[in-house]
Amino acid sequence: MITRLVGGECIDGVSKSEVRDLYLVQDTIFSVSKDARSDAEYNLSNHIVVAGGIDLHTHIGGGKVNIARLLLPEMVRHGRSQSERTESERTEKEWKKIAPLSSPVPGTWETGRRYLEMGYTACFEPAVLPANARHAHAEMADTPWLDTGGFLLLGNDRLLLEWISKGVPQSQINDYVAWMIRAHQCCAVKVVNAGGIDAFKFNQRHLDVDEKHWYFSITPRQILQSLSHAVESLCLAHPLHVHCSNLGVAGNIASTMATIDAVEGRRLHLTHAQFHCYGTEGPHGYCSAAKVLADRVNAESNLSIDVGQMQFGQTVTLSGDTMHQFANRKLARPRKSIFQDLECQAGCGVLPFKYRQDQYVHSLLWAIGLELFLRIEDPLRVFLTTDHPNGAPFTAYPHLIHLLMSYDFRMSIFERLHADVQRTSSLASLKREYSLDEIIKMTRLGPARALGLSNRGSLSDGGLADVVVYERCQNPEHMFARPKMVFRRGNLVYRDGEFLATASKSTIVANVEIDSTMDVTLKKVWPMQYGYSSDLIRIHQDELLSEQRNIEFTSR
């Protein structure tokens, strides 16, 4: 099958944006066809053509996502989505405005459909508990249309903490990380509040970067050093993905800076950075420290962040950071929450939450997120995320893009924020407006590079033909709310609100070798730690394969 996309403006952040034809030959992109024949042609004047969107931090699978669903059945408001309505039911205005999700954490079928409806083709679950990895993969397998991958949650697993406390050689830690990654079929390593989740199980309610875990007598700094070293040694494509200490705590910019110092110049990705950018000045003991972090990211090329931008409204927060989720339990709206201590590996906290414009810290958080976007110069190192569903549902992306592309639109909302935020925030002074090219970089090329997906994120020859066509529109929110067409592996799967075909899916897995000595070691120590054999949790590749599903390997 050869498809010719005629006369669209091709934007990918690699080549100069230009109006040109693009060929999708089977599942591969080419700028020139070897012969003039094409099986299908689409005239795309007044359209832009881009690669499929990639969300590198969105909670779409695994235990904590499912218990959030379980906790909040009353928040489900099912209506037919716009694409499911008949043509006569749609009005022009309604069509352009993106419909809300049926709940803060919808089911997998809806998640896959709604991502594709915005032009996203790959999403990554950033917190896969090892014991729960098979569950996370099963959920992601049931999320249609999307390629998926998982970041393995390490840094609170008692086996690792014990080994670090005993001072085992770094090579042993490297082998352990490699074994864990492959056994759980993940593509990156995530650390949440290094050591803090485990410390909370020992009733420790606070753990700073250089503070000792009460039981293991090691610090988060040691854990970060060890894991970042392992990630580099194993040549994992994605740097250590870190949720810093002191989530949401006033003054946590100090621990965020200490976290950066801890990895000693190795590559580091700071996730949902807006929650880790607080100073202590300001009218209510909280102020923005976004400039401090942005300056650091601008100065050090080993750093990248995703923002986790918050939007006002009801959502549910779910995090492995039990320590800080528990500390915030009284802020839950509605007032109920779930906390889990899980399998000597980590934990999770689920709190429903309502972000309000009239609340100082919430307004400040909104401004901090945008400050980070606007202050960080390189769009290939700052990624568009809402940390779905923590900051907002992923369906907020078109709105967020509008905020970044229009100063006036940004200010129209800024003027409605808590008065103290308006008075103290520097957001109004940031006049930068993102270009279309920059938006495409931060939602496609940047995450593809950050994850080592060399065949995705651009329209380069030989790239995977996951291609999205948007109709040009004055209002970027309307434009990005709904593509004209989406191609997956060269097949037209979505057009004008209609889903036309199913699509095959890939699970992205890091290509690392397992050391046989570690296999032997874990066969011995795993049953002592967990009460079952390491074979029980090991996911075989066959389990991830089916007619519609394959595995892709990444490495640096």
Add this chain to the structure above:
Amino acid sequence: MICPFCSLLCDATDLNEIDCGLRNKSLNQLAKFRSQLDPSFNESVLDPEMELAASIELLGIAKRVLITGRIASVQTARAAVALAMKLNGTIDCAEAGHIFKNVQAIQRAGINSVSLAEARDHADLLIVIGDDSLFDACPRIPHALHGQNMSRKTVLLLGGFTDKSMKAWQAAGFQPWSISCKLESVPSALLQWSNAMAQSSQDRMTSELFTALENAKYTAVLWSAASLFVEQADLWVERLLEWIASQNETKRCAALPWTSLDGTFQQVCTWLTGFPGRIRFQDGIPSFDTYAHSYENWLAASRDLDSDSVVIAIDETVATEPFRAKMKFGLDRKFYAIELTAGSVRFPTAVAGAEVAADIFRADQTLLAHLTPSHECDESRVRPAAYWLARLAP
């Protein structure tokens, strides 16, 4: 190898070395199933393809469809939910009544919980609530909780446990402490024992219990909803969860609610639809109602099972208790477990994990295991339930 016969999912190099009454009983049951595969067995389905065609026709004209049963695997749960959606049907698993005791309480109050390996490794006080039926359903729970730090682990059995349960804990290396009391009174008793007033109580036992609770650094509270025979069990669970939450203000305490194999269905249904079961589809959209969409209520409203109403009953376990309902379709191999109406159809299905590969959640809903069968079944005569469900789809 992983044992598929209860939600503990015991793991051993040689499962035959495990001393477990339930496993032995289940293996006998499995052998009985295998004998039914004999072509001479007169109740076997003779021509499944013909039956299938007729069934699809019947489902095509049905106005009300219920899918229920003992669904143990991710694979079958997926297929069952997908079929319910296609047929605009209702779906609710047979053990939902137990599961929803916990679910309803959690949906109102939330929960502080702990997984099995965490409790095994970290808890220094295990409070186990219920009666002997807890261990009848999962005999090796005490062994599963035998961890590395046994010297500092206290086990407190509360409720109607007899010597049988005491011995089970002792056999696993614990020195349990048992207090016989009415299950109804357990949440209030815990509240009383953890109250400072108890410290100076003249009652020695109350004073000792206060000390045990006070000294515990991490308490895990285990119960099985299936063994929870109290009035308004969801409120009972809610009160227990409130006590656990209160403990966490100053120390650590967490629940370990034990679920049966049907917990797998609850998980899958939740991730596919957003709801843990008891849903009815209309135009592809699920609605959730813990009462209206329970299978008992559905059956009560369709007592005569006329031609407009069809029940698809699935059983991929070796459980022996019959469904107390008349069913139109049976996807199982227990010629006594599902009572079929006249003219109904039965498709022989494999036992999940024992005869066909299956993904099954452990009782704490944290670990999802992949079970490969030790006894391959004859696929020409017995297929996975998911196969039939997929074939029944319009």
